[in-house]
Amino acid sequence: MTAPYARYRRAAAIPAGMAMATALAFLPNTAATAAEDAPAPAAAQADATPLSYVVNVKPGHGTSAYVKKAVAKAGGTIVTSYDQIGVIVVHSSNADFAKTIRTVRGVQSAGATRTAPLPAASTGDLGAPKVLSAAEVAAADAPAGQDPLQPQQWDLPAIKADKAHEKTLGSKKVTVAVIDTGVDDTHPDIAPNFDREASVNCVSGKPDTADGAWRPSAAESPHGTHVAGEIAAAKNGVGMTGVAPGVKVSGIKVSTTAGFFYTEAVVCGFVWAAEHGVDVTNNSYYTDPWYFNCKNDPDQKALVEAVGRASRYAEKKGAVNVAAAGNENYDLASDEITDPSSPNDTTPGDRVVDPSECLDIPTQLPGVVTVASTGAKGIKSSFSNHGLGVIDIAAPGGDSTAYQKPDAPATSGLILGTLPGGKWGYMAGTSMASPHVAGVAALIKSTHPYASPALVKALLYAEADATPCTDPYDINGDGKIDAVCEGTKNRNGFYGWGIADALDAVTK
Secondary structure (H helix, E strand, O other): OOOOOOOOOOOEOOOOOOOOOEEEEEOOOEEEEOOOOOOOOHHHHHHHOOEEEEEEEOOOOOOOHHHHHHHHHOOEEEEEEEOOOOEEEEEEOOOOHHHHHOOOOOEEEEEEOOOOOOOOOOOOOOOOOOOOOHHHHHOOOOOOOOOOOHHHOOHHHHOOHHHHOOOOOOOOOOEEEEEEOOOOOOOOOOHHHEOOOOOEEOOOOOOEOOOOOOOOOOOOOOHHHHHHHHHHOOOOOOOOOOOOOOOEEEEEEOEOOOOOEEHHHHHHHHHHHHHOOOOEEEEOOOOEOOOOEEOOOHHHHHHHHHHHHHHHHHHHOOOEEEEEOOOOOOEOOOOOEEEOOOOOOOOOOOEEEOOOOEEOOOOOOOOOEEEEEEOOOOOEOOOOOEOOOOOOEEEEOOOOOOOOOOOOOOOOOOEEEEEOOOEEEEEOOHHHHHHHHHHHHHHHHHHOOOOOHHHHHHHHHHHOEOOOOOOOEOOOOOOOOOEOOOEOOOOEOOOEOOEOOHHHHHHO
16 A cells, blocks of 8 residues: 655545545545656756755854865855754755765765755645535534534544643643644634744745745645644634644744655754744654655765754754654555655655665654554554554544544544634544644643653653554455554554543643
8 A cells, every 4th residue: 555656645535445645635525636747857957957955064063164165166055054963955056966075074974855956846736625614614513612613523532632621721831833834823723822933934944034934825735734723723612623722833834835845944944943942843744855765875864864963953952753654554664665656856666665774754763753643443544654663652643434434423534624714624644643642742741841852752652542453454344454563552563652642641
């Protein structure tokens, strides 16, 4: 079960069969797939087109004059430098730039962050999403004390968030950064909790602090806005309710208009979060163009190192980094996986990788909380990646309503979230599971304001509801095993330490 030509593949469409394609799913369970117009391979364009690179040097010092001179001599232009972590962002039209700069004294690694020229020549067409109409929103009916759309949110009781809200909604002193496609902070469910000071546009690899730069345009994905609402949609009598409706949420935009999350943008995002007091980051994406970054490839090795340095820096500064595990039903603990989708910004092709050596970043980086997805019946979603020792925790990310139908009054097996323009709609994917865990982490931080990231993670895992393997796992009932779970009730490849528990987060 694979998703070829995946980009920000954390939101999954749920077709009737088991073949998975990356898409967005909205009420009423229709899907719009992402279109791809792949440009010619970068190699064919040689020196005529610029690429972006990361050059990794010793952290804690400004870029030396020697390295600066070498970058210029090799045909590069420095865009910005993150001296805290020793990562330099460079543009160059020299096809041999990385090879040349790696030989320079003081350079520890260097690599191209993309295979397509600047900017990526690809479309971001998401089709026309089907959202809740004004009439549907107006007709929503909820018991006293609930927001109007909350009865459709089966995911909240699945992690006991509804019970947690009777104790606390979370602290305004806690901020969760949504590192994603951008956040529409004008949405009535997001505006009350939005943290402008911790928001930025990092798409170029350099912070753009212009007012509203963190918002998605009308042509861009609603992904980040959906995620933000799942985390912190205000409990204000409007629309839906987030997992932690009393905490702050910020938008750190790292996705190009075409939907690519490149290394320089991701590095910028983590560093920005680190420098602006963010307590939790949510990362519902993988870093393009490689689904898996293999350490025996000098370019991909440099990307792993750059993003790894940035995520570690954010954690050192107090942030818990939470990330989606992916939607291909891969066993990330297996000996080998066939990756058909890399590089996804030019011409992908099948390659066999060892997922212990070739990492999906940021989710497989050390210290990052890796989140698998569950459906309305509390079992692994049909699409969710898994793997003993890789998955840390699980949370609701939705699934086909035909596979896992929620109890009434909820009608869709997908996850309700906010959409740009003051709208709401459904999506599914580990993209939707990760923000549930980010929200629970924010509740833990609210309850334990002086807790370190290590302690927040320890509590997150200890308080999770241990969930045994689903065995046999035949999600569509066709008599064939769709995935194999390994491990014990207390820790296994489907659910990690268990399913996130928001009530324990605010009572223990």
